[in-house]
Amino acid sequence: MRDRTVTAACQAAASHSRAADPDDGRRLYIDGLLALRDGDADHAASLLTAALRRQPAHPGVRRNLVRALLAAGEFRQALLQADACLANAPDDGELHFARGTALNALDEPVKACAALTCAMALLPDHAPSCLNLANAWADLDDLEAAERLCRTAVRLDPALPEAYASLGYMLTARGQTTAAIEACEASIRLRPAFTQGHWNLAIAALLSGDLRRGFAAFEWRKRHGPYQRDFVSLPGCEWDGRNPAGRTILVRAEQGLGDIIQFARFLPVIRDAGGAPILVCAPAMVPLIRRMAGVRVVSSFDPLPSFDSWIDLMSLPHVLGTTLETIPGAAGYLRADPDRAAAWRARLPQGRKVGVAFAGNPAHGNDRRRSIPLDQVVPLPALPGLTFVNLQHGPAAAGLGLPDLTAHLTDYSETAALMECLDLVVSVDTSIAHLAGALGKPVWVLLAAAPDWRWLLGREDSPWYASARLLRQERPGDWRGVLAEVMRDLVHVADEAVAGGRQEQLLITVPG
Numbered sequence: 001m002r003d004r005t006v007t008a009a010c011q012a013a014a015s016h017s018r019a020a021d022p023d024d025g026r027r028l029y030i031d032g033l034l035a036l037r038d039g040d041a042d043h044a045a046s047l048l049t050a051a052l053r054r055q056p057a058h059p060g061v062r063r064n065l066v067r068a069l070l071a072a073g074e075f076r077q078a079l080l081q082a083d084a085c086l087a088n089a090p091d092d093g094e095l096h097f098a099r100g101t102a103l104n105a106l107d108e109p110v111k112a113c114a115a116l117t118c119a120m121a122l123l124p125d126h127a128p129s130c131l132n133l134a135n136a137w138a139d140l141d142d143l144e145a146a147e148r149l150c151r152t153a154v155r156l157d158p159a160l161p162e163a164y165a166s167l168g169y170m171l172t173a174r175g176q177t178t179a180a181i182e183a184c185e186a187s188i189r190l191r192p193a194f195t196q197g198h199w200n201l202a203i204a205a206l207l208s209g210d211l212r213r214g215f216a217a218f219e220w221r222k223r224h225g226p227y228q229r230d231f232v233s234l235p236g237c238e239w240d241g242r243n244p245a246g247r248t249i250l251v252r253a254e255q256g257l258g259d260i261i262q263f264a265r266f267l268p269v270i271r272d273a274g275g276a277p278i279l280v281c282a283p284a285m286v287p288l289i290r291r292m293a294g295v296r297v298v299s300s301f302d303p304l305p306s307f308d309s310w311i312d313l314m315s316l317p318h319v320l321g322t323t324l325e326t327i328p329g330a331a332g333y334l335r336a337d338p339d340r341a342a343a344w345r346a347r348l349p350q351g352r353k354v355g356v357a358f359a360g361n362p363a364h365g366n367d368r369r370r371s372i373p374l375d376q377v378v379p380l381p382a383l384p385g386l387t388f389v390n391l392q393h394g395p396a397a398a399g400l401g402l403p404d405l406t407a408h409l410t411d412y413s414e415t416a417a418l419m420e421c422l423d424l425v426v427s428v429d430t431s432i433a434h435l436a437g438a439l440g441k442p443v444w445v446l447l448a449a450a451p452d453w454r455w456l457l458g459r460e461d462s463p464w465y466a467s468a469r470l471l472r473q474e475r476p477g478d479w480r481g482v483l484a485e486v487m488r489d490l491v492h493v494a495d496e497a498v499a500g501g502r503q504e505q506l507l508i509t510v511p512g
Contacts, residue, residue: 244275332440437465
């Protein structure tokens with residue numbers, strides 16, 4: 001956002017600024033410009049806000065406050081200040097750019113597109129406006145338009161690493177991983193320490209199946225804004241994957257619960273090499289993972305036990321050199337508690353039982369793409385010989401027209417025990433799908449057209465879970481074909497149940 005005006009003003013007024021009264025509005029303004037020039041956006045925003053109180057009619061103060069607020073990630077305030085500026089300068093393209101950038105960050109892509117289109121009309125050669133408009137179109141799932149705009153941004157400014165990184169993201173979402181990797185490499189050549197470029201490269205490589213390169217680049221997540229909070233410093237040295245025999249290796253869980261389930265398969269690798277793995281994870285996961293022989297598990301809310309070295313959970317495939325051919329535990333590596341499973345089995349009806357989960361955690365950043373609107377899946381068909389079991393949690397559980405078991409599924413060990421009693425699980429890309437695969441239960445995973453990297457491209461099977469069958473959207477947002485295939489195949493499952501002499505069951509009994 002910073003331009004020559006900022007630098008010139010700083011240089012021209014710096015000496016005057018140092019001599020001025022500390023409470024003088026001009027001093028605050030100049031110090032704010034200096035802080036913005038030096039990359040201290042938070043301090044710049046604070047100084048410029050104070051300057052604006054003293055000089056509310058000064059257009060430069062408010063304009064640069066918009067820049068500082070954007071750089072500081074204060075998007076709602078940046079939007080308010082940009083709107084105030086535009087009241088007096090409606091044809092200012094940079095302010096429309098700032099407004100669109102803030103709107104996109106606030107997850108309002110439709111409004112962002114309108115604002116950034118205005119910016120481009122006023123500044124047709126402004127590559128950042130073109131780039132951010134591309135990002136807004138991507139958020140609206142128009143990947144073709146997004147890619148076209150990204151390429152225009154590259155043409156307008158071939159030295160803009162963000163444009164190449166975003167192009168890599170668009171191409172990855174369209175399944176063009178080779179071209180995506182090339183675009184990300186271009187962004188990294190321009191800025192070798194560009195976190196977003198490395199992150200996008202990691203996702204493209206992983207989606208392509210190149211796990212060695214992908215997980216090496218995936219280490220950049222530790223510098224990536226959304227995940228940095230997971231990586232506070234730990235005492236001692238980080239484990240590099242070399243012989244763990246006789247050593248205690250602390251493994252720190254990270255990201256979502258599905259990630260913990262998927263990557264827990266690597267803990268026995270440490271155990272089998274003579275090490276003593278300790279997983280630190282969310283309390284809801286502790287009883288489930290504790291059933292892995294030779295693996296100690298502690299809650300992330302408890303004090304850390306003693307250990308010789310440590311590693312982050314999703315770094316394990318990197319240090320172990322994992323490839324598609326060497327993924328451990330594909331046939332299943334978790335086990336349900338037999339006593340809990342027996343209690344569920346006693347309460348469930350006879351016949352074939354299908355667990356369903358059509359929605360994930362609404363707080364997930366990609367939930368609107370991975371979850372299916374409930375009005376598209378209910379009412380579930382009454383199929384002779386088949387019982388549907390509700391595996392969803394929270395508000396989504398109430399919308400399926402099935403008993404809500406949320407209160408009874410107190411942790412993932414309980415969910416695993418219920419799942420052990422099922423014949424099939426049908427789930428979107430959530431922790432439920434990972435749990436079914438990790439238990440070795442047959443699971444149909446319903447995927448968006450641009451799937452998460454772990455499901456790869458063009459496959460109906462998964463090297464991570466041998467029991468999984470993958471059903472994919474043909475077009476972004478269109479679940480009709482996937483659901484039609486699911487319902488058609490469920491009819492076959494029901495026919496087999498009836499042919500096998502099963503009795504029709506419609507609802508399960510909620511355990512007391």
